[in-house]
Amino acid sequence: LIGWSLAGVATAGAGQPWIIDWFETTGDAPGTGTYRWLLLCRVVLGVFEAGHWPCALLTVRAVLPPQGLALGNGILQSGASIGAVLVPLYIEAAERAGFSWEFPFWSIGLVGLAWVPVWLIVI
Structure with missing residues (x-):
């Protein structure tokens, strides 16, 4: 969750x-700058997301x-x-409130990071 959230914040x-x-890079090479980032x-997000499902299933089995x-x-x-239904609604609400496109990435990432200590205490 930490890696997943940090990848979202970094986006x-x-x-x-x-x-x-x-x-x-120098020259007119496609896919530079913002695209590479x-x-x-x-x-990175995909790597950590892929690890989520096996861990989540094992946690369900353990608790x-x-x-x-x-x-x-x-x-x-x-x-x-x-989440797939609510996030687009959240993004639309943030846009209507005047927030930039970056806001959903870092705000959702910070919620994920805040959830980590709660998760460790509960589990």
Whole structure:
């Protein structure tokens, strides 16, 4: 979750001049600057996201009794779908409130980072 959240927060930096300059190459090569930063952030996010599902399933198995596994896995799987529905609504609300495109990336990432200590205490 930490890696996933940090990748989201880092994505918001795509428009920063120092990041564009850092990833820029000389010449007219396609895919430089902002594109390379976004690609790197999305790859890192995907790596950590891929590790989430096995860990989440193992956690459900570890914390729930056998008779609660089906419900626990159902809630886990539903959470991803609910997130896929709510995030676009959150982005639209942020846009209407006048926030920039970076806001959803870093705000959701910070919520993920804030969840880590709660998770460690609960589990």
